[in-house]
Amino acid sequence: MLNLRRILLGRRLASEETHQTRISNPIALAVFSSDALSSVAYATQEIMAALSASVGHVLGATALAGAAGYAIFGWSIPVALGIVALLVILAISYRQTILAYPGGGGAYIVAMENLGDIAALTAGASLLLDYILTVAVSVSSGVAAITAAVPALSGHNVALTLAAIGFIALMNLRGIRESGSLFAVPTYGFVVGILGLLGYGVVRLLLGHVPSPVEVQQAADQGSRLAGLTMVWVFMRAYSAGCTALTGVEAISNGTTAFREPTGPNAAKTMIWMVGLLATMFLGITLLAHRFGVTYQHSADPSVVAETLLSKLNKAILGDVTHGFPKLVYYTVQGFTFAILVVAANTAFADFPRLAALQARDGFLPRQFASQGDRLVFSNGILILFVFSGVLVWLFHANTDVLLPLYAAGVFMGFTLSQTGMVVHWLKIRGTHWHAKAAINGLGALTAFIVLLDIAITKFIHGAWIVILLVPVLVVIHFNIRRHYVSVKSRLAASRTDAFLPTKHHALVLVNGIHRGVVQALLYGRLIAGDRVEALTVDLGSDGYHESPAMEKLRSDWTSYGMGVPLRCLHSPYRKVVEPILEEVDRIRLAEPELALTVILPEFVAPKWWQQFLHNQTAFRIKASLLLKPGIIVTSVPMHLPQ
Numbered sequence: 001m002l003n004l005r006r007i008l009l010g011r012r013l014a015s016e017e018t019h020q021t022r023i024s025n026p027i028a029l030a031v032f033s034s035d036a037l038s039s040v041a042y043a044t045q046e047i048m049a050a051l052s053a054s055v056g057h058v059l060g061a062t063a064l065a066g067a068a069g070y071a072i073f074g075w076s077i078p079v080a081l082g083i084v085a086l087l088v089i090l091a092i093s094y095r096q097t098i099l100a101y102p103g104g105g106g107a108y109i110v111a112m113e114n115l116g117d118i119a120a121l122t123a124g125a126s127l128l129l130d131y132i133l134t135v136a137v138s139v140s141s142g143v144a145a146i147t148a149a150v151p152a153l154s155g156h157n158v159a160l161t162l163a164a165i166g167f168i169a170l171m172n173l174r175g176i177r178e179s180g181s182l183f184a185v186p187t188y189g190f191v192v193g194i195l196g197l198l199g200y201g202v203v204r205l206l207l208g209h210v211p212s213p214v215e216v217q218q219a220a221d222q223g224s225r226l227a228g229l230t231m232v233w234v235f236m237r238a239y240s241a242g243c244t245a246l247t248g249v250e251a252i253s254n255g256t257t258a259f260r261e262p263t264g265p266n267a268a269k270t271m272i273w274m275v276g277l278l279a280t281m282f283l284g285i286t287l288l289a290h291r292f293g294v295t296y297q298h299s300a301d302p303s304v305v306a307e308t309l310l311s312k313l314n315k316a317i318l319g320d321v322t323h324g325f326p327k328l329v330y331y332t333v334q335g336f337t338f339a340i341l342v343v344a345a346n347t348a349f350a351d352f353p354r355l356a357a358l359q360a361r362d363g364f365l366p367r368q369f370a371s372q373g374d375r376l377v378f379s380n381g382i383l384i385l386f387v388f389s390g391v392l393v394w395l396f397h398a399n400t401d402v403l404l405p406l407y408a409a410g411v412f413m414g415f416t417l418s419q420t421g422m423v424v425h426w427l428k429i430r431g432t433h434w435h436a437k438a439a440i441n442g443l444g445a446l447t448a449f450i451v452l453l454d455i456a457i458t459k460f461i462h463g464a465w466i467v468i469l470l471v472p473v474l475v476v477i478h479f480n481i482r483r484h485y486v487s488v489k490s491r492l493a494a495s496r497t498d499a500f501l502p503t504k505h506h507a508l509v510l511v512n513g514i515h516r517g518v519v520q521a522l523l524y525g526r527l528i529a530g531d532r533v534e535a536l537t538v539d540l541g542s543d544g545y546h547e548s549p550a551m552e553k554l555r556s557d558w559t560s561y562g563m564g565v566p567l568r569c570l571h572s573p574y575r576k577v578v579e580p581i582l583e584e585v586d587r588i589r590l591a592e593p594e595l596a597l598t599v600i601l602p603e604f605v606a607p608k609w610w611q612q613f614l615h616n617q618t619a620f621r622i623k624a625s626l627l628l629k630p631g632i633i634v635t636s637v638p639m640h641l642p643q
Helices: 002-009 015-021 025-041 043-059 066-074 076-100 106-114 117-149 157-174 176-207 216-223 229-246 263-291 309-318 324-361 379-395 400-406 409-429 434-458 464-498 516-529 549-561 578-591 609-614 618-626
Strands: 504-510 533-539 567-571 595-605 632-640
Touching (some): 025 043, 025 117, 117 157, 117 309, 117 464, 157 324, 434 464, 504 578, 516 533, 516 595, 549 567, 578 618
Parallel strands (some): 533 567
């Protein structure tokens, strides 16, 4: 078992080796930016899906055909420009956050120091939910990309998605440095592939080798039917859908401590590179999709995954992809798209455990989240993220059309609180150019809040209500966990004055037969309690009048091996073992409240770990039940069976 663990995870790392796990800027770009960069694979298609759904409701399905469709989907360009403008604002704002808080933590730490517990926990809960959705959405999108290229895999999306999530979780259990080095290849391969595809598309545009555009006048006539509030509503829905391109922007600020020294400047440089690449690819895909007449609509059947917009654009730019060089390029780009969308989950696996560890150290999550594993990673956070994201994939059939409406609401909640906290930060510390810095973060907070309202309004009935409901529920859970820890600490401190020395001691040895372990337990009982020791057994085969044959044999053996310790038998008419013992312990404690009662359990330990599961674990169930009873001391006397 230990050898398998070492093969899967690698050698254990000592605490003083922490500095060796820090990563360079190129690797950090792959680790913390893959989520944001990969979002270009589905952000434009979500804009178009929102446009088609909105206009289909207003004008009818026939309005999406021909010239009308060309005009409607053309709105994706101003929507994309607006999203890129917001991206620039948030990037500048988060750059200031990184430099002001080089210790990492992002929205949670900023809100905790400047806005208080409620705001910090709201930001933390929203980001934790976002990271779970990031894993489910990005890997599901990656699998959709590969099934679009290889139709034979269609119908196996859920199994493929779960397998990919499991692989990423395993790599992160090995350590962020190892996972980053491995996942850098898909990230940079995707960037090069998309930029190359876009460059080739631009060349074809300049040479005039593009499909003939739909008549603009016809499009304008149809598009003019949308006016006033209807136009605003359609734009709002498309904008909120496209804001999935901004998920992951905060990841670098959350994971600053993973960078090499100087952490702040290195993280800030990586942020600039990420924003530049993201803006270029997102705008390029949106513009070329419009010029090449590529559109996208959600599948009518939630269990059926439609061909992705990026796959369609790839085919439109390359032409015939059934053979030759275009086929090679098509499958290469689709392969790297699949790879980076799977790798995008690595951003969540890098940040979710860190954020959970910060909250655990503050007492708002179970302490186990703050514990580092053999490879100096927060293993419990990685495993919990794997489980929750896997459940989401299974529930929603790995369909991004269903998962994406849940996305982004939590992200912009964190954006808003983080930037608001930074405004308060500058107002408190002031310093050089603090007015300009506060104004930048204030603009970031305002724009993020407006988009949050947009998402809440336009996506509420499509799934955003789930996130909006879960965030306050999680905040309440966080406070209850903190209240528990504070209560335990105060009670432990007060209990120092409650200690007393019992006047009498009684040992109760639980037996079900005679073997070396029972004899050792009796000797131990004699050692700690002298003559005040007795043996207790439960007879499951008694008919109420006569003892079972097994009980009769135990009594006959007891004469030779019981060492004079009295044996008492409890009858169990309902064939229960634990309940009669608990009732007898309660009776003894009630009769002598001042008694120190030790319950001794002889246990045998099988030589192989898997052999333990072949036995009924009665001793474990008894111990678990007795631990809930005050004033009871539970002791195990193990007997190790030979090989």
